[in-house]
Amino acid sequence: MADYLIPSKEYNIELEVKRSLFMAYATHTPNIIKAKSFIQSLKNKYPDARHHCYGFIAGAPDNSSAYGFSDDNEPSGTAGMPIFTNIRHSHIGEITIVVVRYFGGTKLGTGGLARAYGEAAKQVIKAMETQIKLEMKELILELGFHQEADVRSALDKVKGIINRVEYGENVTIYCCIPCKSDLKLPYSVSVEDKSSI
Numbered sequence: 001m002a003d004y005l006i007p008s009k010e011y012n013i014e015l016e017v018k019r020s021l022f023m024a025y026a027t028h029t030p031n032i033i034k035a036k037s038f039i040q041s042l043k044n045k046y047p048d049a050r051h052h053c054y055g056f057i058a059g060a061p062d063n064s065s066a067y068g069f070s071d072d073n074e075p076s077g078t079a080g081m082p083i084f085t086n087i088r089h090s091h092i093g094e095i096t097i098v099v100v101r102y103f104g105g106t107k108l109g110t111g112g113l114a115r116a117y118g119e120a121a122k123q124v125i126k127a128m129e130t131q132i133k134l135e136m137k138e139l140i141l142e143l144g145f146h147q148e149a150d151v152r153s154a155l156d157k158v159k160g161i162i163n164r165v166e167y168g169e170n171v172t173i174y175c176c177i178p179c180k181s182d183l184k185l186p187y188s189v190s191v192e193d194k195s196s197i
Helices: 032-045 080-090 109-127 145-157
Strands: 004-007 011-017 020-028 051-057 067-070 095-102 130-133 136-143 161-167 171-178 190-193
Touching: 004 020, 011 109, 020 032, 020 109, 032 051, 032 095, 051 080, 067 080, 080 095, 080 109, 095 109, 136 145, 145 161, 145 171
Parallel strands: none
Antiparallel strands: 004 130, 011 020, 020 095, 051 067, 051 095, 136 171, 136 190, 161 171
């Protein structure tokens, strides 16, 4: 797994096609539970909408098996797949897009629906700001009390995250650091890489 882009917050756009309103919402969803929760929140917010179609990738963009899409009673292949295809081509991970449709009285046909849902997804992706998700590895550091300030400073320099610190005969720091970082520690610090276990 390499570093990849994720949405920085929730975004939405509106698109009108022949009086039908397509409201596209996109947000960061790191797992399937969060993706399904976001989809349900929009169904709850717009209960009178005719369709709540979606696509999601709940992991890295290129190698995730955690994905899904739904036409939500639109003709097969006209909504969920166009949304999902735009997500795949964006190379953004941990993302869910829901397109809420209010029918405007004019049928769009299967081609028109696919274009409208695809365009709504494309526009919300274009409006979105992203941030880089760094691949992290977990470490357990064993050190003397006199080294704690130096080790904390070294972790801070590489944007490490301290999850827990235990004080006993020595200091044990449970932390995560970006895989590509060059962490420089005092020579006597014991390092256990939990990521490889």
